[in-house]
Each structure stands twice: as structure tokens, then as C-alpha cells.
Amino acid sequence: MxxxxxxxxxxxxxxxxHHIEGPDIYLLELIPLIEMIWADGVAQEAEMDVMREYxxxxxxxxxxxxxxxxxxxxxxxxxxxxxxxxxxxxxxxKTIRELSVAVFxxxxxxxxxxxxxxxLLAYCLDIAAATVLEYPYGRRERIVAEExxxxxxIMEHFQISLDREW
Numbered sequence: 150m151x152x153x154x155x156x157x158x159x160x161x162x163x164x165x166x167h168h169i170e171g172p173d174i175y176l177l178e179l180i181p182l183i184e185m186i187w188a189d190g191v192a193q194e195a196e197m198d199v200m201r202e203y204x205x206x207x208x209x210x211x212x213x214x215x216x217x218x219x220x221x222x223x224x225x226x227x228x229x230x231x232x233x234x235x236x237x238x239x240x241x242x243k244t245i246r247e248l249s250v251a252v253f254x255x256x257x258x259x260x261x262x263x264x265x266x267x268x269l270l271a272y273c274l275d276i277a278a279a280t281v282l283e284y285p286y287g288r289r290e291r292i293v294a295e296e297x298x299x300x301x302x303i304m305e306h307f308q309i310s311l312d313r314e315w
Contacts, residue, residue: 155278167245172224177249179204180268181303184242185276188299192233195279202301203272246306254307266309272307273300293307 155164164170169177182203186196208220231237253263277296292300303309 154251154299156251156255158251160312161249163245163248163252167241167248169245172220174252175208175220176204176225176228176266177245178207178253178269179228179232180242180246180249182272183237184239184299185273185296186233186288187236187237187239187242188277188296190236192236193280196276197233199272199279200256201276204208204229206229250307255281266307269307270304270309273303 160170160174163177179200181314183199186192186200204225208225211220212218226262232242254265256265258261277292
């Protein structure tokens with residue numbers, strides 16, 4: 150992981166190196182979900198449906214909190230097209246995820262940050278469990294090894310622990 154940086158440094162690198170700026174900044178929370186979708190190399194429709202559900206709720210919350218349209222449907226479609234129609238390089242997604250922590254988990258209210266991490270984990274689990282690549286699958290094969298590995302990487306990266314009740 151890159152050295153810890155502040156929010157402005159992360160925003161500068163996202164803009165200059167990865168062309169993520171403006172309304173796209175508000176969509177960075179989707180990156181771990183996109184990583185989960187592509188973990189096994191296949192973006193399945195049921196996985197995309199889970200992400201769309203998160204995306205619609207997330208954008209609705211953003212626009213409502215701002216009392217204006219901060220992120221438009223066109224912004225969402227452009228972001229979705231870039232990262233969901235063809236598999237982006239896993240290294241690119243990982244780099245963007247690493248930078249995104251300084252951007253969307255920067256609230257001084259740690260309970261708010263924890264809530265965001267918990268929601269992120271819940272949706273990652275839903276994506277992983279949304280579908281399987283082939284039937285029949287074994288008792289422990291509903292979530293494929295690549296998705297399990299990605300889930301653990303995301304949990305470690307966002308410092309998500311399972312030491313509390315859900």
C-alpha cells in the first residue's frame with residue numbers, strides 16, 4: 150500500500166494519474182464493490198445488480214445531503230462504463246482503492262467511518278454470494294477462492310474486523 154497521505158494528496162493523485170475528479174470523487178466508494186465483481190474475472194448480472202442498488206442509494210444520499218444534484222445519472226453511467234463494462238487492470242483498481250481511503254473515510258466522526266466500512270463489507274459479501282460460476286457447487290464453494298481472497302484484502306485494507314455482533 151502507498152504511504153499514508155492526506156485527502157488533498159490523494160485527490161491530486163486521483164486527478165492527475167487516474168483522471169478521477171469532480172463528481173467521480175463521490176463514486177470512489179464503488180471501487181471495492183467493483184473489485185469484488187471482477188475478482189473471479191467475470192462480471193455477473195446478479196453482482197452488478199447488488200452494486201447498482203448500492204450506487205443508487207449512495208448517490209441519493211449524496212444529492213439529498215447537498216440539497217442539489219452533485220452526481221448526475223450521466224456521471225454514474227460514465228463511471229460505470231469505465232469500470233464495469235470491461236475488466237480494468239486489478240492493479241489499477243487496487244491503487245484507486247488505496248487512494249480512496251483518504252478521501253471517503255476521512256470523517257472526524259469515527260462512528261461514521263465505521264458505518265461506511267460496515268456497509269461496504271455487507272455489500273461486498275452480498276456481491277460475493279450473489280451467484281456462482283457453475284453448478285453444482287460444493288458446500289464451501291459458493292464464494293470462489295478469488296472472491297474470498299479479495300474480500301479478505303478489502304477487509305484488511307479498510308481495517309474491518311468481525312469482532313462485534315452484526
